[in-house]
Structures are given as C-alpha cells and as structure tokens.
Amino acid sequence: MHNDLLNLVTEQRNAKSTHIDQMSTEEIVALINEEDQTISAAVRNVLPAIEEAVGLLVKSIQSGGRVFYLGAGSSGRLGFLDASECPPTFGVDRSLFQVVLAGGESAMSEAIEGAEDEKLQGHLDLKERQLTASDAVVGISASGRTPYVIGALDYANQIGARTIAISSNHNAKISRFSDCQIEVVVGPEVITGSTRMKAGTAHKMILNMLSSTTMIKLGKVYENLMIDVNVSNEKLEERAISILQRVSGCDAQQARDALIASDKSVKTALVVLKTGVTVEEAKRALDESKGGVKQAISNYTSRG
Structure with a gap:
C-alpha cells in the first residue's frame, strides 16, 4: 500500500x-x-x-x-x-x-x-x-x-x-x-x-x-444569460432587470414591472415581454416546454 x-x-x-x-x-x-x-x-x-x-x-x-x-x-x-x-x-x-x-x-x-x-x-x-x-x-x-x-x-x-x-x-x-x-x-x-x-x-x-x-x-440559461437566477437580493434583482432589458429591448421600469408581476421569475417575465401574453399564459407555455424559454416564446410566436 x-x-x-x-x-x-x-x-x-x-x-x-x-x-x-x-x-x-x-x-x-x-x-x-x-x-x-x-x-x-x-x-x-x-x-x-x-x-x-x-x-x-x-x-x-x-x-x-x-x-x-x-x-x-x-x-x-x-x-x-x-x-x-x-x-x-x-x-x-x-x-x-x-x-x-x-x-x-x-x-x-x-x-x-x-x-x-x-x-x-x-x-x-x-x-x-x-x-x-x-x-x-x-x-x-x-x-x-x-x-x-x-x-x-x-x-x-x-x-x-x-x-x-x-x-x-x-x-x-x-x-x-x-x-x-x-x-x-x-x-x-x-x-x-x-x-x-x-x-x-x-x-x-x-x-x-x-x-x-x-x-x-436543461434550459437554465438563455443565450449566455442566467435566466433562472434566483432573485433573492438587491444585486440579483438588478441583474434580472438587466437581463430582461438586454433580451427584450424594454426599459428598466417595464422590466421591473414584468418581474414583479411574474413573482420574480425571470423566465416568466421574459416570455411576457417577448410575446405580450399574460403571466398565467407565460407560465403555462413554460410548463408545456418543460422550462425551455426559447421553445415557449416560439410556440406563441408561431401561433401569432
């Protein structure tokens, strides 16, 4: 030994x-x-x-x-x-x-x-x-x-x-x-x-x-952004707002409003901002796509 x-x-x-x-x-x-x-x-x-x-x-x-x-x-x-x-x-x-x-x-x-x-x-x-x-x-x-x-x-x-x-x-x-x-x-x-x-x-x-x-x-990243980040403090909330702005093109206030309405789920907020659907519809789309943001957005875009 x-x-x-x-x-x-x-x-x-x-x-x-x-x-x-x-x-x-x-x-x-x-x-x-x-x-x-x-x-x-x-x-x-x-x-x-x-x-x-x-x-x-x-x-x-x-x-x-x-x-x-x-x-x-x-x-x-x-x-x-x-x-x-x-x-x-x-x-x-x-x-x-x-x-x-x-x-x-x-x-x-x-x-x-x-x-x-x-x-x-x-x-x-x-x-x-x-x-x-x-x-x-x-x-x-x-x-x-x-x-x-x-x-x-x-x-x-x-x-x-x-x-x-x-x-x-x-x-x-x-x-x-x-x-x-x-x-x-x-x-x-x-x-x-x-x-x-x-x-x-x-x-x-x-x-x-x-x-x-x-x-x-497993779909926890959108492009190279932490789309599933747990918004548990002020720094992470600001990061989430920044992510939503970069990807959707909205302003900071719109991003903040969408984030709050989505119970601080960045994924849900992004689907809302990119498609114009309600929070409940966004959640349902994410469930159907097993959490895949791009697929959820694509499903609604194709329907439109």
Whole structure:
C-alpha cells in the first residue's frame, strides 16, 4: 500500500521546486503561476470524459434524480463550493446538487482524522441520503484511491445510480467503480503531495463544467444569460432587470414591472415581454416546454 502511494503521479517530487525553500518570494509565486498554466491543457485532454459525464448528469436530473458530490478533505469541500452556487445561479432546489463529505459537516472547517479511510462509511452516508437508481454520484479523489469514495461508488453501483469518478492519476482505483472516468493528470505538485494546488484547481474547473453545462442543457440559461437566477437580493434583482432589458429591448421600469408581476421569475417575465401574453399564459407555455424559454416564446410566436 505504501509503495502504491509513492508511485502515484500526485506523490512525485516536482524537479522545478526541489529548492523552493531557498527561493525568494518573487521566484516562488512565479513558479506556482508557471505550474498553474499547465492545468488548462490537462483539463483539455479529458474533455471527452467530461462531455460523457454531463450526459449522465442530464439523464439523472431529467429522470427526477439528484447529483451527489462526494469526497474527503479538500476534494469534498470543492464539491460543496460548486453545489452551493447552483441554487442562486440556476434557480434549482438545494436538494438537486448535494455534498457528502467524509467526516460530516464538521469536516468543512476542520480535518477529521481517519474519515477518508472509512470505506463502509461512504456506503452508509449515501444510504442515509436514500440514494436511488435515478441519482448520480460524482466521486472526487486526487489520489484516486480514497476508501471512503470507493465505498460510496461501490454502493451507488449496487443501487444502479450513475457514477462518475474524478481523480488526478492514471488508472485510478476509483475509476474501476464508475461509469465515467475523468483522470485529469496535472503532474507533481509544487509542494510534494499537496493536491489542493494543481489537482484541486483542475477538479474545481471540471466541477464548474459539469454543473454549468448540465444546467445549460436543461434550459437554465438563455443565450449566455442566467435566466433562472434566483432573485433573492438587491444585486440579483438588478441583474434580472438587466437581463430582461438586454433580451427584450424594454426599459428598466417595464422590466421591473414584468418581474414583479411574474413573482420574480425571470423566465416568466421574459416570455411576457417577448410575446405580450399574460403571466398565467407565460407560465403555462413554460410548463408545456418543460422550462425551455426559447421553445415557449416560439410556440406563441408561431401561433401569432
């Protein structure tokens, strides 16, 4: 087991940073920046796998399922960062993207020693969430060998849920327990084994792609605008008004009036402004198009 760990790419020493403890501050930050420039290329190499993963997530959500990001330590926390932004950005329920973190909620702010080694606990934590075959589980582990993640993915497979594994080593162990394998190899870290650096950045980029692309494919974005944004504060209300103005060509007051009349649903307000129908008719059109704004607008335009 010890030798297996030392043979991982994520555990190798980076020749460029061997003497980093003797470098000036300027040299250190320049080196970290130089190494970070390799991350985008590494992610580019796994775009086909990311595309496949998006397809699985879309299918799960369309069938009424949820998405679970699961990991230990910084890997799990990255999942939390992405999942927590989905409700305000795309107007989805907080239950749609969930995080399962080794050691529980307290592990968000402090290290829970040994939590990542509990294979059975990964199984139990997903079982507690009442995992179903409609759900999707995204296991995140830089090393690709975290027992907690393996236990969770193994259980998810038994249930029939869709499974995705994100790691930063070739032929990662967690890949054997997943339908889709995303092995983004970024090379040795500037600080040996500190996968919160390049590997963590790569994983955050991939999670951004997974959630954002999935939401786009499900009609949560109109053109490149956050049409399903949850208007929960003043900043987001101003953003919603700006979106309505840009797309419909109306003035700020007209946009505000339509937004208020539509119970702050940007989608509904846009259909109203673009077609001239009532709020109730706009809601009905969106229901018929399963939330697709362009389709809802097109249906009324064609009728006209």
